[in-house]
Amino acid sequence: MRISPTKFISLLFLVLSVLYLYSAYNIQVFAFDENAPFNARTFPIYLGYAGIFLSSLKIILPEKTTIIVDHKVLDYKSIIYLIIVSVIYGAVILKIGYFLSTSLFLISSYYLLGERRWIWMFTLSFPFVAIFMYLLHGVLNIYLRDPLLQYLGIIG
Amino acid sequence: MIEGILIGLSTALSFTNILMVMVGCFAGTIIGMLPGLGPMTAIALMIPITYGFDPSTGLILMAGVYYGAVFGGSTSSILLNAPGVPGTVATAFDGYPMAQQGKAGKALAIAAYSSFAGGTISAIFLLIAAPSLSKVSLSFQSPDYFALMILGLTAISAFSSKGQFLKAMMMVILGLMLATVGQDSLSDITRFTFNNMNLTDGISFVLIVMATFAMSEALTIIFRGKDPNRAAKQISLTELGSIKVNKEETIKMAKTIPRSSILGFLIGVLPGAGATIASFLAYGMERNYVNDEEKQKFGKGSVHGLSAPETANNAACSGSFVPLLTLGIPGSGTTAVMLGALLGFGIQPGPRLYQTNPEIFWSVIMSMYIGMVILLILNLPLIPYIARILAVPRNFLIPLILFFSVTGIYLMSFNNFDIFLMIGIAVVATFLRLYDFPMPPLILAFVLGGLMEETLRRSLLISDGSPNFLWERPITLIILLLTITIVGWQIFSTFRKKS
Secondary structure, eight states, X not given: OOOOHHHHHHHHHHHHXXXXXXXXXXXXXXXXXXXXXXXXXXXXXXXXXHHHHHHHHHHHSOOSSOOOOOGGGSOHHHHHHHHHHHHHHHHHHHHHOHHHHHHHHHHHXXXXXXXXXXXXXXXXXXXXXXXXXXXXXXXXXXOOOOHHHHHTTSOO | OHHHHHHHHHHHTSHHHHHHHHHHHHHHHHHHHSTTOOHHHHHHHHHHHHTTSOHHHHHHHHHHHHHHHHHHHHHHHHHHSOOSSGGGHHHHHHHHHHIIIIIHHHHHHHHHHHXXXXXXXXXXXXXXXXXXXXXHHTTOOHHHHHHHHHHHHHHHHHHSSTTOHXXXXXXXHHHHHHHTSEEOTTTOOXXXXXXXXXXXXXXXHHHHHIIIIIIHHHHHHHHTTOOTTTTHHHHHHSOOOOOOOOHHHHHHHHHHHHHHHHHHHHHHHSTTXXXXXXXXXXXXXXXXXXXXXXXXXXXXXXXXXXXXXXXXHHHHHHHTHHHHHHHSOOSSHHHHHHHHHHHHTTOOOSTTHHHHOHHHHHHHHHHHHXXXXXXXXXXXXXXXXHGGGGGSOHHHHHHHHHHHHHHHHHHHHOOHHHHHHHHHHHHHHHHHHHTTOOSHHHHHHHHHHHHHHHHHHHHHHHTTTOTXXXXXXXXXXXXXXXXXXXXXXXXXXXXXXXX
């Protein structure tokens, strides 16, 4: 039997709703609140049941139109690389600072997406981030944490 | 009201705020022009910038972005037949054929004048309607608000998801589930945090918007190999032609604009409807109004056919501010993003907004009008140059969107967890988008989640746990009946299509 992707997603949503409902029933409420008309559990419990009801309906009811996605035309390679680069960016941003990590993230992303014009890649990374940081930090007075630049005494 | 208008004008006409409207309109036009990136993405990307401003300025900037993005969407519809936003799909029906006839400049001018007129007329309606509605909505109680939110969520699921009602409703539940993560507002009991300290304060609204719109749209563009700049060469080759509109065309526009403005505004006020439905309805209505000779021109470059949807989509934008400003309940995904941003500023929109923060209430309304003027006098002559932004290759565009998204989250919390969570949600949202699971209902539900729980709590406590509160008050009952009608209509239309 072949299950359509939409129904598969609905099935995942059903599982999520069941787990959510289970967690909702396990929310610890104060003893005096246990039998109150409304406590911290009430709304999540309603949501859990609503999720189960709607996802079950989606699974049971026949589909009017099946959405066909041609996976051959989807660019999995680029997207996986870009997600990996984004995760690395998120991981190092606090350690090496906003300026350096962002500039390196931009250069590597441009490269991964096939860009090879190094002058543009450089211009739209280090100087671009510097100008952006100046606008945020210097002009708009928005605090931008960058331990590296603070250590070097470039920003306060 | 005159006093309020003067307060609004003095705030909106300050140097900073005029500058912000200009920046907003300009940035919105550029982002809205890029196919795939709509007003919600444009506003989401602007949120980090608004942190540095006071609430009025921040909201004025976002309102400018909103109008700019809708106008930008029209430009790509006319020049490329690639609407930047769903609200401008109908614009392409006659705008693109006109551009193909070498009258792209004229088509852009008609779109700009119609947008200006539609926006201006509906801003006047808003000026009149909002204070009156605010007074009426002061009599609303918790059960009415709860019912209104149910109606809004049902309506956005029904109207914004092209026959995917169940999918949209699932997204609503997912949005509400995400909103329950963190401390319960009354008892401070933590829920669904799995002992993770980073989730104690809940998931940030900006994170959800950035993940489900900005980042996910950027990933979708790469995933589908959709190049938003594919037609860039076409633009440089296209002869835009004159932007002058002759007398005959002006008369045609003058007939179309009033009726499309009224329709657009009314549709915009309805929760969940908005610019897309308004533009299609206006297009259809206009076709019925014109004579047989004009009817033949529809789809081949009709002035009526271009003017009607453009007027209506801008009028609907103003209309969508009515429920936000008067009830504190956004009627569309875009105004939901604005509500989230306002809550971030510590301001709760609603019937009391125009008493407690009159400068915000009135300055937003006045800045809409200023935004319209700026769009007309600044963007129209600059369009041939702005359109070149479409020539920016996606190799640069996508990383820059990702950079803005991560920066927005980094500025808020300075922790890695939020960035990882955003990437995770963006990946899930990208796959959901592939299978037509709509994101606006999720955003609206996420924004309304806290308020919905609060009003349900009050209603149940007042009625001692009984569901009677749903039908005890006539207003609540009427709103619920409307909700049932929408659900019933969805079921009926499903069975009708099958048979």
